[in-house]
Amino acid sequence: MRLQGKVALITGTSPNIGGGIALGMAAEGARVACVDRHPPYAHACAADIQARGGEACGIVCDVTDEAQVRAAVEEARRRFGGIDILVNNAVLFNAKGVLDMPLAEWRQQLDVILTGAFLCTKYVAQLMRAQGRKGSIINVISTAGHQGEPWNVGYCTAKAGLLNFTRSVAMELAADGIRVNSLTPTATDAAEAQQRAASWGVAWPPPRQASPQRRGFLAEPQRGVPLQRLPSPWHYARAAVFLASDEAAMITGIDLRVDAGAVARYWRWDPAMA
């Protein structure tokens, strides 16, 4: 049990990646606050952990709202006596290009990805410091934060920003023993989330907007990654557990890519042809 005695607050606990990380951390002994704007995702994730014998609570919170974030952090502290791990995972997908994205949607997407991580980090780190306990913060990026994906300008920009937010905050909080790292997923195998959504009795994925101009994407995305298969939330959970655990005690300011080799790939080489 690598997270025994630790408390994790995880944002965006849908049946996909956030839910997978929440369950993975709970399986390693963490008590988990499942935070989501959408009440069924917060509560069903917590109920799943409880059904497996773990300790969890669902907290409904919009991570872009400062008062709600403060209240969520306070509720987790009251329930579990403190917070040791924060996973900034909540996201708003809205794949549009610079020519057609309305300003209000650009602001809204950056607000969820960047302001949400800023507010959660601010209030959780303040609590970690006041507790005098060492802590671990993990920001969930995307291969699109490392590469230029067309017609996804808000997402690419915000995720790249979150990468360097990670380094800046890692430096600021190092003296307090709070480690700050990021985790980079990529296109994800949907089977695990679909199974989890069915067992939670919730609808997933949520309806997503995308620019009608998007074109040129591989129909079978696993053909574009060197390992020739897509990761599942379970794979990300293993990496998140590692970053949060004492085994990573000397690791701060890094990005751990769990991307089947996607970012490392040389652009001229097609792994499906090799």
Ligand SMILES: NC(=O)c1ccc[n+]([C@@H]2O[C@H](COP(=O)([O-])OP(=O)(O)OC[C@H]3O[C@@H](n4cnc5c(N)ncnc54)[C@H](O)[C@@H]3O)[C@@H](O)[C@H]2O)c1
């Ligand atoms: N799914 C992928 O293929 C993929 C690939 C690379 C990176 N990622 C990253 O992984 C993370 C999780 O992605 P996912 O596919 O599980 O997404 P998802 O859409 O399944 O879950 C996102 C969650 O965030 C919640 N959320 C949205 N706005 C919120 C707000 N304002 N306050 C609180 N909660 C809010 C949603 O309700 C939802 O539960 C994201 O950071 C995403 O960028 C995903």
